[in-house]
Amino acid sequence: MQYIEGGVTAAKGFLAGGVHCGIRKNKSKADLALIYSEQMCTAAGVYTQNLVKGAPILVTQKNLENGHAQAVICNSGNANTCNADGEAKAWRMCEIAADALHIDPNDVIVASTGVIGQILPIEPIENAAEALVQSLSETGSNMAAKAIMTTDTREKEVAASFVLGGKTVTVGGIAKGSGMIHPNMATMLCFVTTDCAISAAMLQKAIKKAADTTFNMISVDGDTSTNDTLTVMANGAAENAEITAEGAAFDAFCEALTAVCKKLSMMMAGDGEGATKLLICKTTGAKDWETAKTVAKSVICSSLLKAAMFGEDANWGRVLCAIGYAGADIDIHKVDVAFESTNGRVDVCENGAGIEFSEEEAAHVLHTGEITILVDLKDGNAQAEAFGCDLTYDYVKINGDYRT
Structure with missing residues (x-):
């Protein structure tokens, strides 16, 4: 193809x-x-x-x-x-x-x-x-x-x-x-x-x-x-x-x-309203596709995470939080999280806990128009991707007077 x-x-x-x-x-x-x-x-x-x-x-x-x-x-x-x-x-x-x-x-x-x-x-x-x-x-x-x-x-x-x-x-x-x-x-x-x-x-x-x-x-x-x-x-x-x-x-x-x-x-x-970044959440290591899908969608829907990505803040806790309320049957103590872009990759969480990383390096990774949030559940071979964007000031401006 x-x-x-x-x-x-x-x-x-x-x-x-x-x-x-x-x-x-x-x-x-x-x-x-x-x-x-x-x-x-x-x-x-x-x-x-x-x-x-x-x-x-x-x-x-x-x-x-x-x-x-x-x-x-x-x-x-x-x-x-x-x-x-x-x-x-x-x-x-x-x-x-x-x-x-x-x-x-x-x-x-x-x-x-x-x-x-x-x-x-x-x-x-x-x-x-x-x-x-x-x-x-x-x-x-x-x-x-x-x-x-x-x-x-x-x-x-x-x-x-x-x-x-x-x-x-x-x-x-x-x-x-x-x-x-x-x-x-x-x-x-x-x-x-x-x-x-x-x-x-x-x-x-x-x-x-x-x-x-x-x-x-x-x-x-x-x-x-x-x-x-x-x-x-x-x-x-x-x-x-x-x-x-x-x-x-x-x-x-x-x-x-x-x-x-x-x-x-x-x-x-x-091209989301007011967006400056395309966000992709790639969930791997899931026990089935439904689990991978549920986790990926939950992460990409998080307003707090979307705002953090706009601010180029590697606030991985918001990723874990979104995984936690997704409703999927997972072991949160196995989860790894990383951020990746054309500017590199930074690992921020292993086995459900934070690890040391350079905030400067993380900011550099997030300083681009496309960011992939990598979530490894380490519980199987299924995977899924969800797509979203950052949440910016302009989103509110656009929708504040959309009709009028």
Whole structure:
């Protein structure tokens, strides 16, 4: 497998684009995105676990009941959530895209992101339909990635290819997510495309498997959003033998899909609102994956640890504290902790107790944009990774007046 350029349009047969339609006041900011496959796709999705779900999720879930889709339409600037007319507006977005593309509205995935509880104006989307379709191109992934951003500071695009049965298969995706991010699923939208031939049932199994170890392992601020959506469309243009059951071909596809999702997850975590550092907690030596996952997520969710990482303070006690309340069955007297970055590594705790280390060396290790917190439980061979960011002054500033 190798990473390539192209994002959501890297796979054969996919076009994407984005325009400013007028939902956002800033005319320089694109706010409407479209992704389109020239062939019908098998499709699957996973969504927020929040009981409050955005109207677009409810419509998308209905549309994907048959396991097929051909397009994605998404607006930013308004979440279309907690509105009496929300589902009608979300369905109207499907109709708008379908009319412009000459496809069935039931084959459209719809998503929205932005402020909750404000009525979504549909007229700007209707008026921009022609321009949106005209913006579609084989190199339009970046335009679409820009159009779905809210408080993100940069676009998030990834693609990878691998050989399957002599055929080159590509998986690509775009995502948005910066704040209101917490497992399970983050405040995120992610649209993945692939030219792999795979059944809808296996595609659903693959996307769930990928999400469990990637998007469901992110936390920025502990808030679970209402509009989280991860979808994947597979059009079969790679002409590989269709994947209809588990086996070597399915495993290879899952590896590529997970790799793309992991890259996008790390981009989200590193672009957390106000963040200056990407944090990775790698838990090893666990007796099973559930234990490793629980510990890694607990550490990455600790506000005290996140603040310490912002201050470049190797306060390992906060790591041990987060492990202690994680709810995992571990022996805290076996735990080792270290901090690692491109600036080196510093061991700070062995067998649940502090050891001597240089504070100057530790500060140097933490003085970088990506820090790995290494936790060894010394109780088995399972491991897991969770992704987050530091907690900064700017996070409060951004969210203090997000709506107004």
